[in-house]
Amino acid sequence: MAYFLQQLINGLTLGSIYGLIAIGYTMVYGIIGMINFAHGDIFMIGAFISVITFLVLGALGITFVPLALVVVLLMAMIFTAIYGWSVERVAYRPLRGSFRLAPLISAIGVSIALQNAVQIAQGARVKPMEPVIAGGLTLFTDSNNFDVVISYLQIFIMVLTVVLMAGFTYVITRTSLGRQQRACEQDRTMAGLIGVNVDRTISTTFVMGAVLAAVAGLMVTLQYGVIDFYIGFLAGTKAFTAAVLGGIGSLPGAMLGGILIGLIEAFWSAYFTIEYKDVATFGILVLVLIFRPTGLLGKPEVEKV
Amino acid sequence: MLQVQGVHTFYGQIEALKGVDVTVNEGEIVTLIGSNGAGKTTLLMTVCGSPRAAKGKIIFEGEDITRLPTHELVTRGIAQSPEGRRVFPRMTIYENLQMGALRSDPRYFNDDLEMSFAMFPRLKERKDQRAGTLSGGEQQMLAIARALMARPRLLLLDEPSLGLAPLVVRGIFDAIKTINREKKMTVFLVEQNAFHALKLAHRGYVMVNGKITLAGSGAELLANPEIRAAYLEGGH
Numbered sequence: 208m209a210y211f212l213q214q215l216i217n218g219l220t221l222g223s224i225y226g227l228i229a230i231g232y233t234m235v236y237g238i239i240g241m242i243n244f245a246h247g248d249i250f251m252i253g254a255f256i257s258v259i260t261f262l263v264l265g266a267l268g269i270t271f272v273p274l275a276l277v278v279v280l281l282m283a284m285i286f287t288a289i290y291g292w293s294v295e296r297v298a299y300r301p302l303r304g305s306f307r308l309a310p311l312i313s314a315i316g317v318s319i320a321l322q323n324a325v326q327i328a329q330g331a332r333v334k335p336m337e338p339v340i341a342g343g344l345t346l347f348t349d350s351n352n353f354d355v356v357i358s359y360l361q362i363f364i365m366v367l368t369v370v371l372m373a374g375f376t377y378v379i380t381r382t383s384l385g386r387q388q389r390a391c392e393q394d395r396t397m398a399g400l401i402g403v404n405v406d407r408t409i410s411t412t413f414v415m416g417a418v419l420a421a422v423a424g425l426m427v428t429l430q431y432g433v434i435d436f437y438i439g440f441l442a443g444t445k446a447f448t449a450a451v452l453g454g455i456g457s458l459p460g461a462m463l464g465g466i467l468i469g470l471i472e473a474f475w476s477a478y479f480t481i482e483y484k485d486v487a488t489f490g491i492l493v494l495v496l497i498f499r500p501t502g503l504l505g506k507p508e509v510e511k512v
Numbered sequence: 513m514l515q516v517q518g519v520h521t522f523y524g525q526i527e528a529l530k531g532v533d534v535t536v537n538e539g540e541i542v543t544l545i546g547s548n549g550a551g552k553t554t555l556l557m558t559v560c561g562s563p564r565a566a567k568g569k570i571i572f573e574g575e576d577i578t579r580l581p582t583h584e585l586v587t588r589g590i591a592q593s594p595e596g597r598r599v600f601p602r603m604t605i606y607e608n609l610q611m612g613a614l615r616s617d618p619r620y621f622n623d624d625l626e627m628s629f630a631m632f633p634r635l636k637e638r639k640d641q642r643a644g645t646l647s648g649g650e651q652q653m654l655a656i657a658r659a660l661m662a663r664p665r666l667l668l669l670d671e672p673s674l675g676l677a678p679l680v681v682r683g684i685f686d687a688i689k690t691i692n693r694e695k696k697m698t699v700f701l702v703e704q705n706a707f708h709a710l711k712l713a714h715r716g717y718v719m720v721n722g723k724i725t726l727a728g729s730g731a732e733l734l735a736n737p738e739i740r741a742a743y744l745e746g747g748h
């Protein structure tokens with residue numbers, strides 16, 4: 208039981224991170240019907256900006272953790288926002304209205320370019336970092352002396368995820384910006400006719416996805432302490448899987464998919480073999496798609512012709 | 513108020529508008545009739561810049577709006593209830609109306625909402641329902657109401673009667689007349705339902721194959737034997 212609970216905590220933490228990245232995939236897909244393959248790399252850049260900012264802050268002698276975290280978070284968000292905006296502007300917007308595969312190819316190109324740029328600028332070796340948030344709470348100890356521990360970092364990750372999710376849900380469902388995004392998603396031409404600046408709304412969507420990916424990048428940096436230029440690929444693929452599992456285009460679906468994949472990974476590694484955890488994840492994706500092709504929370508109707 | 517001057521519009525290689533001239537004066541209801549595929553929808557959409565005119569000019573209130581981005585037209589005072597209604601299906605009726613009012617002064621929102629609900633009481637009953645669950649007639653009402661929420665000076669209506677029961681059509685045409693009279697709103701109406709449209713309109717145009725072939729007052733066109741043969745007899 209204690210072991211189970213511990214895996215549950217670990218899985219939820221990991222799932223939060225996947226979920227945050229998955230939202231970027233699902234939002235962009237919702238609004239322009241395209242998988243932004245560079246999104247995983249935006250996340251990777253968020254992680255690098257986080258490490259670099261931590262190092263700079265350390266060099267400046269700023270060691271007060273809450274302040275450092277806020278500064279790092281802001282820096283990561285600002286830089287990835289700029290990246291997300293530029294990627295859309297340079298690689299996707301000029302191809303809008305072109306044949307369907309064109310932006311996809313462009314996306315893969317951007318992904319490779321971003322990876323190589325970071326590799327050249329930062330080196331191919333992993334970047335290690337000192338733990339920033341240490342310690343944790345022992346929830347209880349069972350009869351076998353097994354401690355169930357939730358680290359402060361895990362609390363930080365989960366609380367931040369819940370706050371961001373609540374904020375995002377509010378923006379999408381209750382604000383004018385959210386309505387404009389949904390309008391573009393449902394009928395872009397009509398959105399233009401009633402006065403929505405469609406290009407700007409699409410840019411904003413990329414930026415919002417990128418900002419969440421930046422937060423996820425910071426979380427991974429804190430959680431694992433090492434990053435390299437390649438982390439975007441695997442995490443991106445997992446998060447993309449999460450978005451498809453939950454139902455691509457659905458925000459709650461992305462979060463649910465992320466959490467599920469986090470849990471599957473944690474439990475599979477704990478009870479079976481860690482080597483096959485990715486196989487398990489993708490296996491479950493295949494199963495879900497066979498029985499529910501639109502994903503768990505996806506909309507069944509076909510809208511795009 | 514609106515002058516379309518020698519406008520040509522293409523879809524790829526297909527020339528859908530072949531030099532169209534149309535004028536709509538302030539306060540009028542002008543109707544455009546023509547058979548399926550004539551280019552009526554293309555003309556309304558070209559006025560809104562989507563697709564864009566390849567040649568020719570579109571003047572609104574003395575200003576050239578031919579190259580204006582689509583989303584700026586509503587700020588200038590042009591709103592459209594497009595062909596096929598195009599309500600946002602996964603938004604509620606209330607949200608659809610909010611979207612219509614996106615670029616209008618929020619101070620008027622409540623009054624305009626009341627006006628829309630007074631005109632189409634069905635919408636009020638269902639305001640928290642998703643627009644995709646409405647019947648065709650209700651969606652048409654919503655599309656018109658959404659356009660009205662923009663407080664336009666020129667209202668473009670593309671086949672508001674399409675696929676609706678005669679009683680619903682009557683209601684919608686009455687609403688158009690009221691809007692024109694009481695709100696002093698200029699209306700440019702595209703219809704295949706030529707009889708009702710011409711009876712309602714001050715003036716009308718006939719479009720064939722991307723060109724205007726006839727123009728005149730509503731009564732003149734109604735009396736014209738060619739029009740009777742082509743668009744009225746056997747129809748309504």
Ligand SMILES: Nc1ncnc2c1ncn2[C@@H]1O[C@H](COP(=O)(O)OP(=O)(O)O)[C@@H](O)[C@H]1O
Pocket residue numbers: 523526528546547548549550551552553554555
């Ligand atoms: N999106 C489009 N792509 C290509 N051709 C189109 C498109 N829309 C309309 N057309 C063509 O342009 C012509 C005019 O169509 P349209 O403006 O819809 O006519 P109407 O509204 O009078 O029925 C038709 O021949 C139609 O096939």
Ligand SMILES: [Mg+2]
Pocket residue numbers: 549552553554595671
């Ligand atoms: Mg038409």
